[in-house]
Amino acid sequence: xxxxxxxxxxxxxxxxxxxxxxxxxxxxxxxxxxxxxxxxxxxxxxxxxxxxxxxxxxxxxxxxxxxxxxxxxxxxxxxxxxxxxxxxxxxxxxxxxxxxxxxxxxxxxxxxxxxxxxxxxxxxxxxxxxxxxxxxxxxxxxxxxxxxxxxxxxxxxxxxxxxxxxxxxxxxxxxxxxxxxxxxxxxxxxxxxxxxxxxxxxxxxxxxxxxxxxxxxxxxxxxxxxxxxxxxxxxxxxxxxxxxxxxxxxxxxxxxxxxxxxxxxxxx
Amino acid sequence: xxxxxxxxxxxxxxxxxxxxxxxxxxxxxxxxxxxxxxxxxxxxxxxxxxxxxxxxxxxxxxxxxxxxxxxxxxxxxxxxxxxxxxxxxxxxxxxxxxxxxxxxxxxxxxxxxxxxxxxxxxxxxxxxxxxxxxxxxxxxxxxxxxxxxxxxxxxxxxxxxxxxxxxxxxxxxxxxxxxxxxxxxxxxxxxxxxxxxxxxxxxxxxxxxxxxxxxxxxxxxxxxxxxxxxxxxxxxxxxxxxxxxxxxxxxxxxxxxxxxxxxxxxxx
Numbered sequence: 001x002x003x004x005x006x007x008x009x010x011x012x013x014x015x016x017x018x019x020x021x022x023x024x025x026x027x028x029x030x031x032x033x034x035x036x037x038x039x040x041x042x043x044x045x046x047x048x049x050x051x052x053x054x055x056x057x058x059x060x061x062x063x064x065x066x067x068x069x070x071x072x073x074x075x076x077x078x079x080x081x082x083x084x085x086x087x088x089x090x091x092x093x094x095x096x097x098x099x100x101x102x103x104x105x106x107x108x109x110x111x112x113x114x115x116x117x118x119x120x121x122x123x124x125x126x127x128x129x130x131x132x133x134x135x136x137x138x139x140x141x142x143x144x145x146x147x148x149x150x151x152x153x154x155x156x157x158x159x160x161x162x163x164x165x166x167x168x169x170x171x172x173x174x175x176x177x178x179x180x181x182x183x184x185x186x187x188x189x190x191x192x193x194x195x196x197x198x199x200x201x202x203x204x205x206x207x208x209x210x211x212x213x214x215x216x217x218x219x220x221x222x223x224x225x226x227x228x229x230x231x232x233x234x235x236x237x238x239x240x241x242x243x244x245x246x247x248x249x250x251x252x253x254x255x256x257x258x259x260x261x262x263x264x265x266x267x268x
Numbered sequence: 269x270x271x272x273x274x275x276x277x278x279x280x281x282x283x284x285x286x287x288x289x290x291x292x293x294x295x296x297x298x299x300x301x302x303x304x305x306x307x308x309x310x311x312x313x314x315x316x317x318x319x320x321x322x323x324x325x326x327x328x329x330x331x332x333x334x335x336x337x338x339x340x341x342x343x344x345x346x347x348x349x350x351x352x353x354x355x356x357x358x359x360x361x362x363x364x365x366x367x368x369x370x371x372x373x374x375x376x377x378x379x380x381x382x383x384x385x386x387x388x389x390x391x392x393x394x395x396x397x398x399x400x401x402x403x404x405x406x407x408x409x410x411x412x413x414x415x416x417x418x419x420x421x422x423x424x425x426x427x428x429x430x431x432x433x434x435x436x437x438x439x440x441x442x443x444x445x446x447x448x449x450x451x452x453x454x455x456x457x458x459x460x461x462x463x464x465x466x467x468x469x470x471x472x473x474x475x476x477x478x479x480x481x482x483x484x485x486x487x488x489x490x491x492x493x494x495x496x497x498x499x500x501x502x503x504x505x506x507x508x509x510x511x512x513x514x515x516x517x518x519x520x521x522x523x524x525x526x527x528x529x530x531x532x533x534x535x536x
Binding site: 046049050051053054057058065067068070078156158159182185186188192193267 | 314317318319321322325326333335336338346424426427453456460461535536
């Protein structure tokens with residue numbers, strides 16, 4: 001199949017999954033199937049699954065669990081009926097003992113009956129909420145990324161899993177700060193309320209111009225305030241650091257698209 | 269030790285736990301340590317723990333997880349530092365293959381290195397919120413219980429765990445219904461928003477005067493509306509139905525008292 005860039009804004013979640021499965025869809029999913037919940041993907045052997053799920057339970061802000069597929073299960077029955085986790089993500093990453101060994105568009109060759117899939121909330125949902133509430137996100141819908149930083153906020157460990165929380169940073173106009181807290185608090189299943197507002201040094205970030213992942217952004221005015229939210233890179237970084245024998249994830253930006261609507265995740 | 273009835277309203281969570289440990293405290297915990305989070309307790313062998321935790325993740329309204337203690341861990345490090353789950357609940361129930369075999373005040377004799385403890389949210393937190401918002405709960409602070417019913421709402425199964433959702437029922441004055449939705453929506457970690465408002469028959473409840481658990485209650489006026497919330501009895505009933513080789517729970521009403529404040533669980 002030849003991968004072509006398509007107009008993705010009119011696609012449903014199922015459209016994106018089926019086109020990923022056939023190979024037609026081979027691009028990042030940002031902006032595709034708007035207002036539909038997209039997720040991070042982490043696939044681990046069952047012997048690590050309980051402790052990884054406990055890690056997520058202990059750290060719901062960076063690790064919001066949307067669905068868990070039990071060992072060998074390939075369909076996300078609840079969030080994406082009819083899906084196949086082996087083929088419906090546009091691009092995967094395969095790691096052995098923490099080392100990247102492959103970046104395929106299908107993982108059928110790697111699949112095993114003991115693999116457990118975790119679908120974890122991604123920030124697209126809450127970014128829609130920020131935009132609707134008047135917060136400008138300059139990277140949104142571009143090929144640039146939000147700025148991400150390791151902090152001195154430690155996650156609560158579970159088994160072999162533990163380490164620092166990774167956060168995303170966004171500049172928010174002072175008069176929109178309260179609104180940004182409110183708008184994201186409605187979505188605890190996708191990182192929820194911010195973890196910090198103001199001086200980056202207070203959470204161990206020395207230089208905003210040097211993010212650990214993604215791209216640095218300048219404020220739009222002197223009145224912009226730094227706001228930090230827990231980031232879904234945290235569980236992946238933590239799992240990787242434990243060097244599991246096999247771990248499969250989505251490629252950054254190439255998410256699993258469900259059938260759930262953003263508003264399904266709102267608590268109020 | 270001799271169990272005496274004490275004034276429990278001035279006790280802290282730690283006070284209740286230490287007095288339970290020494291044997292001084294041997295009564296239901298309703299009203300003890302007000303505004304402190306109390307939890308249901310379910311202790312299962314590790315080979316069932318992953319699927320039970322997935323069951324809870326799939327059914328967050330009836331099964332809100334406050335903390336998981338890994339295999340052999342006896343201290344609730346996050347919600348009740350210094351606690352010992354083997355002694356700090358005033359009364360336990362021990363089940364073998366689904367049959368009640370003992371109701372001790374200490375489970376040290378039953379403890380094993382492969383036991384995983386689940387602390388699950390209990391309705392006391394959200395009942396405080398209802399009372400503060402003008403909803404009268406006639407059983408509150410008495411020796412009577414809320415009315416509980418099995419419904420035709422099926423939980424999402426995981427491994428051997430599945431079955432109908434159990435709900436609690438409360439009469440709410442018509443002009444307080446919206447407020448009751450709002451007040452409980454703030455607490456998704458302790459059952460959250462109601463699952464049904466109005467006609468009991470629509471969720472398979474034939475006769476409100478015949479609850480499956482607890483006590484039936486008459487409305488206070490013709491203007492009262494039936495409201496139903498997911499109930500923490502659900503995960504216990506579901507686990508029991510799978511007849512695990514060993515399962516230990518709290519005795520109904522004799523909860524584990526943490527150090528967390530109700531407001532720590534509020535999302536907004």
